[in-house]
Amino acid sequence: MKERFNYLFGSTKGLILVAIAMIAIVTAIWGMLSGPMAEMGVREVVIKLLGMKIEQSEREGRIIILYHSIAMAVVAIETYMVTGLLKMKEFYKTAVRVLITVGYMLAMIFGMGFAYFGHNWAFHGLYITGLALIFFAGVLLTIALNPWDPAYFITDTNYARTKKGVDLERAAFFTTALTTVISALFGAIPGSYYGHGFESFLAENIIRYPEKTTMEYSIIGHLHIMLALIGIMITLIIGRWLDFKGAWHKIAMPLMILGCIVLNLGVWGVVTPLEPIAHMIIYVGATPSMLAALFLLIWSWNKFIKEGTAHLAKPTFLQKLGAMVRDPLKFGPTWQMLFMNFTTSGIGIFMAIKLDDIFRLWPAREERIELTGHWHALSAIIATIILLYYGDMIGLKGKVRQLYGWGIIFLSDLALGAVTIFEMKRLFISEAEQQPLVNMLMYMIDFGLGFLLVLLAVVMVWRLIDLFKPKGRWTEEMTHELAQEVAK
Amino acid sequence: MKRLFLTLSLLAALLASCAPVDLNAPLPVYDTGVDPTSWAQVPAGEFLFGQHEEVKSTDAYEIMVTDVTTQQYADFLNAALADGTIKVEGNSVLGYYPGDPFHGIKHELEIKAGDWQYIPLADPSQRVKFDGTRFTVQEGYENHPMTMVTWFGAWGYCQYYGWRLPSELEWEKAARGTDARPFPWGWEIQRNNANFYASRDPFEDMRTFGSRSTPVGFYNGNAYDGYQTLDSRSPYGLYDMAGNVWQWIGDVQPMEGFSDRWLKGGSKDTYDMDLRIWVRNSAPPMYFSPGVGFRCVR
Numbered sequence: 001m002k003e004r005f006n007y008l009f010g011s012t013k014g015l016i017l018v019a020i021a022m023i024a025i026v027t028a029i030w031g032m033l034s035g036p037m038a039e040m041g042v043r044e045v046v047i048k049l050l051g052m053k054i055e056q057s058e059r060e061g062r063i064i065i066l067y068h069s070i071a072m073a074v075v076a077i078e079t080y081m082v083t084g085l086l087k088m089k090e091f092y093k094t095a096v097r098v099l100i101t102v103g104y105m106l107a108m109i110f111g112m113g114f115a116y117f118g119h120n121w122a123f124h125g126l127y128i129t130g131l132a133l134i135f136f137a138g139v140l141l142t143i144a145l146n147p148w149d150p151a152y153f154i155t156d157t158n159y160a161r162t163k164k165g166v167d168l169e170r171a172a173f174f175t176t177a178l179t180t181v182i183s184a185l186f187g188a189i190p191g192s193y194y195g196h197g198f199e200s201f202l203a204e205n206i207i208r209y210p211e212k213t214t215m216e217y218s219i220i221g222h223l224h225i226m227l228a229l230i231g232i233m234i235t236l237i238i239g240r241w242l243d244f245k246g247a248w249h250k251i252a253m254p255l256m257i258l259g260c261i262v263l264n265l266g267v268w269g270v271v272t273p274l275e276p277i278a279h280m281i282i283y284v285g286a287t288p289s290m291l292a293a294l295f296l297l298i299w300s301w302n303k304f305i306k307e308g309t310a311h312l313a314k315p316t317f318l319q320k321l322g323a324m325v326r327d328p329l330k331f332g333p334t335w336q337m338l339f340m341n342f343t344t345s346g347i348g349i350f351m352a353i354k355l356d357d358i359f360r361l362w363p364a365r366e367e368r369i370e371l372t373g374h375w376h377a378l379s380a381i382i383a384t385i386i387l388l389y390y391g392d393m394i395g396l397k398g399k400v401r402q403l404y405g406w407g408i409i410f411l412s413d414l415a416l417g418a419v420t421i422f423e424m425k426r427l428f429i430s431e432a433e434q435q436p437l438v439n440m441l442m443y444m445i446d447f448g449l450g451f452l453l454v455l456l457a458v459v460m461v462w463r464l465i466d467l468f469k470p471k472g473r474w475t476e477e478m479t480h481e482l483a484q485e486v487a488k
Numbered sequence: 489m490k491r492l493f494l495t496l497s498l499l500a501a502l503l504a505s506c507a508p509v510d511l512n513a514p515l516p517v518y519d520t521g522v523d524p525t526s527w528a529q530v531p532a533g534e535f536l537f538g539q540h541e542e543v544k545s546t547d548a549y550e551i552m553v554t555d556v557t558t559q560q561y562a563d564f565l566n567a568a569l570a571d572g573t574i575k576v577e578g579n580s581v582l583g584y585y586p587g588d589p590f591h592g593i594k595h596e597l598e599i600k601a602g603d604w605q606y607i608p609l610a611d612p613s614q615r616v617k618f619d620g621t622r623f624t625v626q627e628g629y630e631n632h633p634m635t636m637v638t639w640f641g642a643w644g645y646c647q648y649y650g651w652r653l654p655s656e657l658e659w660e661k662a663a664r665g666t667d668a669r670p671f672p673w674g675w676e677i678q679r680n681n682a683n684f685y686a687s688r689d690p691f692e693d694m695r696t697f698g699s700r701s702t703p704v705g706f707y708n709g710n711a712y713d714g715y716q717t718l719d720s721r722s723p724y725g726l727y728d729m730a731g732n733v734w735q736w737i738g739d740v741q742p743m744e745g746f747s748d749r750w751l752k753g754g755s756k757d758t759y760d761m762d763l764r765i766w767v768r769n770s771a772p773p774m775y776f777s778p779g780v781g782f783r784c785v786r
Contacts, residue, residue, distance in 0.1 A: 363777070
């Protein structure tokens with residue numbers, strides 16, 4: 001029992017498994033409270049069965065706590081990955097992991113308890129305590145990642161570095177962690193303001209107001225930048241896992257640092273007199289960040305092709321393509337980043353360009369669908385990238401690896417593609433004629449997300465059964481660190 | 489073989505999703521017994537406004553018990569056409585609107601004085617028909633709320649009779665009364681309280697045309713061919729203040745540079761969360777939809 005506890009809460013892979021399981025449970029239960037499940041009447045059954053106390057006027061507040069509960073677990077997973085992949089002092093590694101684990105569990109368990117099961121104020125206090133611990137873990141992680149510590153200087157010229165030897169990839173991790181901690185304050189400060197008066201709002205509901213308060217701007221900036229930073233961090237993690245290096249790495253890392261800083265400055269600028277040009281600064285910052293991700297994609301796909309066709313003298317296009325997609329777990333993360341441009345960036349840019357000509361002529365509710373749709377899609381894509389990496393982490397091989405990897409890619413892309421068409425449907429179909437199309441899209445979304453959750457559930461059940469075995473896979477995972485498995 | 493079957497099945501499903509919707513599919517006809525010409529009195533005084541229950545007050549006013557019906561709107565069009573208040577140009581009914589204040593703020597639309605579209609005539613969802621001389625109503629829709637009407641068309645209707653569109657404060661007070669209830673009838677919502685998305689009313693078929701409007705005053709506690717409704721009046725006796733169709737609000741530029749008009753009440757096309765009294769939707773005043781109607785105050 002003690003060994004299993006040590007595995008689950010003392011090893012990188014165990015900690016990640018626990019966090020994924022926690023998210024899966026929350027997603028499965030709370031996913032039944034909205035959308036088609038609500039239409040079918042499942043919501044009412046779940047509410048009664050679990051004894052939830054749902055106040056109509058508190059919906060927005062509940063949802064904010066739900067988002068935070070899931071997001072904190074995702075941030076914890078990324079933190080485990082960072083602390084498992086990068087060198088740091090053992091004290092920091094342990095302290096960060098303890099703090100963030102206790103933090104996200106407190107935030108999730110007591111946050112959801114407070115939001116959905118009556119207002120026990122002790123629960124709210126523990127939820128806030130959890131968030132504070134996560135913040136403190138972030139501060140410690142930033143210190144641990146200090147790229148100017150000579151102990152972490154690098155000499156290998158294959159990687160982006162300064163003349164002195166400062167590891168620019170580590171600097172990118174450091175920048176992302178530091179800006180994440182600062183950006184958290186942009187949510188925490190207005191959060192305490194609104195929480196004090198028990199007033200809450202969802203940003204998508206006030207998007208058309210020409211004048212917003214500083215606190216409202218701060219919230220809007222916070223939610224955008226935190227998701228963007230989670231996206232930047234997972235890109236860096238995937239790069240480290242695949243051992244990103246060479247010329248592309250040397251260009252990408254400075255771009256990643258620059259993009260991250262400028263992007264943050266733009267977002268923070270929304271609460272300053274720079275607000276009118278904040279969006280322009282954000283675009284300027286987003287471009288180098290996305291270019292860096294593109295360079296990772298180019299480098300990694302080229303690597304897969306070279307490795308997969310090394311035995312062939314003159315590989316054909318199809319052979320190259322086959323080599324590129326041979327391993328869905330390694331090809332998948334960067335493919336998902338590319339697909340993200342269809343569901344998120346592309347939609348966002350199109351909306352920005354055509355906002356006054358098209359989207360502002362529609363009702364605000366239509367715009368809300370697009371706004372919430374595109375960031376739900378981005379969140380889901382980040383989740384699938386984590387799951388793809390996790391599949392490699394737990395050593396999936398052969399047909400199971402193919403099935404798991406392609407299952408995640410196909411199911412998520414099917415669902416998110418349908419979500420994107422749903423968001424944009426008014427461009428090509430009228431409200432009165434949309435129902436059959438909406439039905440079809442909903443089937444695709446439900447099929448994709450439903451079976452994705454089933455796939456995840458199968459993995460979770462398998463891992464649960466494995467935990468009961470004296471010499472299960474978990475015993476091997478206890479001693480393996482992510483850094484040892486880079487580019488294996 | 490399996491792959492072929494799967495591909496064909498997907499293709500068939502995709503084609504089915506592209507099948508045209510019969511916008512004139514037969515609909516049940518019910519007399520709800522609610523008089524659409526009746527008015528409710530709302531006394532002056534304080535009430536709780538918005539989700540966070542700010543204390544606000546209004547003067548006394550009267551508000552229509554139901555949304556303006558298609559028949560009422562057709563009658564207005566005939567009268568207004570006869571006296572020259574409106575005109576028909578192409579496939580539009582036009583009327584004069586004196587314009588909005590304009591501040592040149594980002595995303596603000598400039599609404600100038602001039603003739604604006606009240607209703608489109610050629611849209612297949614339009615239930616008011618024009619034969620070149622008279623406006624009539626498509627059979628079965630007489631007691632349904634008037635939809636496919638722009639804010640100008642709603643404003644023009646109320647103006648014509650010396651009334652006006654309600655302000656947001658007036659609308660919310662009429663829907664809520666003086667307590668903090670989220671729905672006009674009380675604290676919780678059931679499927680037979682109102683017409684909302686997938687609420688399974690007799691006018692809905694989610695496989696084909698989806699949700700359609702219900703006659704005004706439909707949710708009054710009566711049973712219609714076995715479909716039992718709940719009496720869902722607001723504290724002042726108004727029907728359909730949640731669901732069925734969104735309702736245009738009269739406020740012009742409630743915030744400087746905000747050229748949209750509020751829409752309140754949720755509709756047949758939205759989930760129950762949008763039926764909560766304080767929820768705001770908005771659209772530019774030239775917008776029209778099968779899910780948007782209005783009522784007047786005086």
